[in-house]
Structures are given as C-alpha cells and as structure tokens.
Amino acid sequence: MDAVILKGRADGFELSLDAAAAFTDVCTRLEALLSHLYKDTPSGNVNFVIETGHRLLTQEQRGAIEAIFAEYPRFAVRLLHSDVVDADTVALRVAKARTTFAGGIIRSGQTLAVPGDLVFTGVLHKGGAIRAGGSVFVMGNAEGVVHAGYPQNAYAVAAGHLAKLTQVRIADAVEIVADEDYGDDSLCYMSDEHLLVHTTIDQLQAVRPQIFERMEES
Numbered sequence: 001m002d003a004v005i006l007k008g009r010a011d012g013f014e015l016s017l018d019a020a021a022a023f024t025d026v027c028t029r030l031e032a033l034l035s036h037l038y039k040d041t042p043s044g045n046v047n048f049v050i051e052t053g054h055r056l057l058t059q060e061q062r063g064a065i066e067a068i069f070a071e072y073p074r075f076a077v078r079l080l081h082s083d084v085v086d087a088d089t090v091a092l093r094v095a096k097a098r099t100t101f102a103g104g105i106i107r108s109g110q111t112l113a114v115p116g117d118l119v120f121t122g123v124l125h126k127g128g129a130i131r132a133g134g135s136v137f138v139m140g141n142a143e144g145v146v147h148a149g150y151p152q153n154a155y156a157v158a159a160g161h162l163a164k165l166t167q168v169r170i171a172d173a174v175e176i177v178a179d180e181d182y183g184d185d186s187l188c189y190m191s192d193e194h195l196l197v198h199t200t201i202d203q204l205q206a207v208r209p210q211i212f213e214r215m216e217e218s
Contacts, residue, residue: 002018002029003017003018003021003022003025003026003028003029003030004016004017004018004026004029004030004033005018006033006037009049011047011078012046012047012048012049012078013037013046013047013048013049014048014049014050014051015030015033015048015049015050015051016051016053017050017051017052017053017055018053018055019052019053019054019055023061023064027064027065027068030065030068031068031071034068034069034071034072034075035072037075038072038074038075041074043074044074045074045075045076046074046075046076047076047077047078048069048075048076048077048078049077049078049079049080049081050065050077050079050080050081051081051082052080052081052082052083053082053083054082054083054084055082055084056082056084057080057082062080065077065080098115098116098117099116099117099118099119099134100114100116100117100118100119100132101119101121102114102118102119102120102121102122102130103120103121103122103140104122104123105122105123105125106122106123106124106125106128106129106130106144107125107127107128108125108126108127108128108144109127109128110128110129111128111129111130111131112128112129112130112131113130113131113132113150114131114132114133115132115133115134116132116133116134117132117134117135117136117137117214118130118132118134118135118136118137119137119139120136120137120138120139120140120142121139121140122140122141123140123141123142124138124140124141124142124143124144124146125143125144126143126144126166127144128144128145129144129145129146129147130142130144130145130146130147131147131150132147132148132149132150132156133149133150133153133156134148134149134153134156135148135149135156135157135158135159135211136148136156136157136158136159136160137159137160138158138159138160138161138162138165139160139161140161141161141164142161142162142164142165143164143165143166144165144166144167145165145166145167145168145169146158146162146165146167146168146169147169147170148168148169148170148188149170149171149190150169150171151171151172152171152172153171154170154171154173154190154194155190155208155210155211156170156171156189156211157170157187157188157189157204157207157208157211158170158187158188158189159186159187159188159201159204160184160185160186160201161184161186162177162182162186162188162198163177163182163183163184163186164177165177165182168188168196168198170188170189170190170196171190173190173194173195173196174196175188175196175198182198183200185200185201185202186198186199186200186201187199187200187201187203187204187207189207189208
C-alpha cells in the first residue's frame with residue numbers, strides 16, 4: 001500500500017496516510033503527489049482534506065506536512081482528521097460538552113469564562129464579560145459583553161436577554177448592540193457569509209438543529 005493515497009472530492013482532494021508507513025515515506029510520497037498535481041492544475045486554489053486514520057501526528061510531524069504544503073502556495077489543508085485522539089483532546093472535548101449554569105454578579109473588568117455551553121442567570125454589569133467555548137444563554141440581567149464560540153466556534157449562538165448588552169460576539173465576529181436590534185427572547189448566530197444575524201429564539205431549531213437537539217436531551 002502506498003504511504004499516501006490521493007482521492008478526488010467534490011470540494012478538492014483527500015489524502016489518506018497509511019498508519020503503518022514510516023513518516024519519512026509519507027513525506028516523500030506526499031511531496032511527489034503534490035509536485036505532480038501542482039503541474040496538472042496550473043491555476044486556481046485547491047483544498048485538501050488529510051485523513052490520518054489510526055496515526056496520531058505529533059506537532060513536529062504536523063509541522064513537516066505544513067512545510068511541504070508551503071512549497072505550493074495554491075494548495076491548502078482545509079481539514080486534518082484522525083480516527084484517534086490524545087488524552088488532552090479527550091479531556092477538552094468532555095469539558096466542552098458540559099453545560100455550566102452560573103449566577104452571581106460579574107462587575108466591570110471581570111470575565112466569566114467556561115469551556116462549553118453557558119446558561120447565565122446572574123447580573124452582568126457594563127464593562128464585564130461572559131465568554132464560552134460553546135453557546136451562551138442569557139436568562140439574567142446582562143449589560144456587558146457576551147462572547148459565544150470563543151475563540152473560533154462559529155456554530156455557537158448567543159440567546160436570551162440580549163437587548164441591554166453593549167456587544168455580542170461569536171467566534172471572531174463582533175456586533176455593537178442597538179436598542180432596536182434585540183428583544184428579550186433574542187437569538188444571534190453567524191451566517192454562512194460570516195455575518196452576525198439576529199432573530200428570535202424560537203428559530204433555534206431551524207438555524208442550529210444540533211444545538212436545539214442537545215438542549216432537548218439535557
């Protein structure tokens with residue numbers, strides 16, 4: 001079996017790495033495939049998905065693959081996927097899967113941060129912030145900044161009592177809240193165009209069905 005197998009996809013190409021092959025052989029084969037493909041596709045950007053199977057790449061090995069791709073400016077790795085994960089990643093995923101319920105008072109200059117979803121029932125003063133790796137559901141009185149999907153979870157939402165906030169953030173997008181934008185049962189999410197869209201929370205199932213289903217199960 002070849003150390004690297006190239007397959008076509010609707011949105012680019014897939015590279016499957018043989019878990020049993022020596023990593024030096026993987027790099028050699030990858031270099032040869034990309035060099036040949038670069039000549040066959042003289043224009044346009046090309047995306048790649050790399051499947052490593054049961055091979056768990058080290059940071060050094062990831063760097064070696066990135067260095068190979070750097071030689072071909074029009075080629076980019078869209079996703080690098082493995083069937084196995086390390087212990088730290090497992091712990092992080094478990095933490096992100098949890099929903100935190102928090103009350104209390106968050107004053108100016110203070111930040112409440114959680115790794116997963118957050119249901120906030122307390123008081124958030126102006127100048128304070130609540131931040132979550134997942135979605136944020138505001139049930140209390142919030143006048144500061146709500147940041148959902150920190151740092152780059154664009155699927156997350158901010159919902160609930162958003163009308164008095166100064167800012168809503170999702171991943172790396174920011175919106176200054178105006179009085180007319182939000183009601184007491186608001187929903188803010190990121191569109192495919194990377195824009196923040198606000199609607200009502202009864203639209204959650206339509207725009208984010210996975211989040212809606214997770215809420216029903218909890």
